[in-house]
Amino acid sequence: MLKDYKLNSGFDEMLDEQTGVRSHYSKFHQLFEGLTPAEFQAKRQAVDTAFLRQGVTFNVYGDAAGAEKVFPFDLLPRIIPAKEWEHIERGLAQRITALNLFLHDIYHEQKILKDGVIPEFYVLSARHFRREFVNFNVPKDIYIHVCGTDLIRDAQGNYLVLEDNGRCPSGVSYVLENRRALKRAFPSMFENIGVRPVDNYPQELLKSLKYIAPAGVADPTVVVLTPGAYNSAYFEHTYLARQMGIEIVEGRDLFVRDSRVFMRTTKGPQPVHVIYRRIDDDFIDPTVFRRDSMLGVPGLINAYRAGSVSLANSIGTGLADDKVMYYFVPRMIKYYLDQDPILPNVPTYLASEEKDLKYILENLPKLVVKAANESGGYGMLMGPKASTEEIEKFRSLIIADPRNYIAQPMIFLSQHPTYCDDNFDGRHVDLRPFVLSGERISIIPGGLTRVALRKGSLVVNSSQGGGSKDTWVLYGDE
């Protein structure tokens, strides 16, 4: 079935221009070729029905047609050989270590600013710099417990970091569900090919959460705090809570008494020790942050300060996933670890630097422009694909508020064979591995491979017409 698959320009995950199918795809390729088109269609339909029935969905903001959508899933897995994965893993561990050291430093001595490695300007003007937490000690000095770092591959196949999501990264539920679906579709392949399992992620997450429990609590109660059913990742919140065997709560299910957090239950109030919060800083406690928030828990931050409850991720991590701060991560790695980055950044221009600004404004049609504090593909300009009006709109936005914008050259993400319009064709993919920091750093083998289903599109966000694939990390290299 894949014999008609043609190479498009750019790096292809499965095919090498000279040698054909890459060695780590060869076993899969062989087994897959044994399928008839009818068998393939039957499997595809079975997977789609299963997703719908289980409610594997997400919400799109601003879409009037209906709140929930099924996340499109492509049956062809993305495969990563052991050697490559080991490199990625080392790079991600290095990066999260530096980011946690950076946040600790910024919320304490600010040495990196005093030494002039990062200009103060960028921290003081950052929207997510939480002054309230300067000199506050977070449990075990871990700020980002769960990080989703987006990786892409350039034309030579080098892995580059596109961005770090250190607030409430989502997508891991799809990793787990995609794997379940594919196991059902291809039950025998996994052992034959030697694919590393991903299903212990919820247990690893729970372990990381329990690790930060207040001292002296032998059997901590951990909960997932969700903003509610209208949040785009609500499916994931309920899914993870179920997988970890813990309660999912909304702000109104919790209350604070005597600087301790309790959950309302049918058996009366139950103390809560660790909160995996999937709600932004701004909304988490109206006594401290946005007063109009109806989603949070009044008094929670005071309980957090008192040390009776721990939060993951910590307050103020948004500073590290500011897209301008991203520019400085290689410097953080050098400064705190005295190492060179294992996974390089995509070349980035800061609109607030005069020289860069000039370059950005002169080359807008060639560049990708991103707002510093947006995510999910919102607030973004794809220069080469944009209309003149869009480009001019961004030009005035950038001039009005340079601190809020960065620009990057258009990187043509790697392609992967994907089933589209009754055919297999190359579509662009990225990779979001999930990094857990607890007693040790643990990274789910693989992560979420997102695929831009529109031909030629480079935007993989689920809210912008993206789908996903299962990601296989092999025990070996073939």
Next chain:
Amino acid sequence: MNYHITHRTLYEYAAPVSVSHHVARLEPRASATQARENFSLQIFPEPTLRKARVDYFGNSLCFFAIQEIHNRLEIISHSRVSVNARKPVPPESTAPWESVAEMFLDPVSPEVIEPYQFVFDSPQIRASQELADYARESFGKGTPLLVGTRDLTGRIFRDFKFDPRATTVATPLEEVWLKRRGVCQDFAHLGIACLRSLGLPARYVSGYLRTHPPAGKPRLVGADASHAWFRIFCPGTGWMDFDPTNNVQPTEEHIIVAYGRDFGDVSPVAGILTGGGKHDVKVSVDVEPLD
């Protein structure tokens, strides 16, 4: 000048409140020009939990929670403060404003790093071209920093009408700008926004103001109010205060409680409650001179 200040805030709720969490910033700061001799904070009903700490800007704050059912909440603070006027700085002797703004383009010296954080937008104050244009009328080329600030203060005083019914604590600055009306909080925000639009660091100050009874009349107890103004950083001298609501440079009659980037950092009493329905707030402030 010595003062005894009494600040009462009374909330009366239409329906019972089962739990409430509050943050109070009522304790006057100690500084080079102001000594805090005494401070007490009484809360009725007695909070189950009460915790004092110092915030990022060095203001004292008190977090408290009341966990019993209550229909009213009364917060009373008493402060004994002595204020010493600082030696006046002749405004004409201050540096041209452009050279001050320039210091913050590439701040390296320790003197400017602290004020640097007050150059930026804050949650309630956003710089804009329009405000910069307005400010420029006071800050012509080479205008000494404090000459310009004094002039700007006077223009806000004349161009904007004091009108307690025009705005609330939640009115955005853009609306104040259009309506040309507001109260001390709005005028302080406006002054700060103008200065920041020129790249100058400015801070929001909350506090009290001594008021004088009309000639021949006795001083009315409790008729004062909490007040707000702004300060600007002046190299070599430090922070200098300006009060656009009264068009004065505060000396011995302004008592500083707290400062921050804008009102949100220093709000005197803020709270979140469960229950309560409609509520009624009565605030009374008495600034009693002791000398």
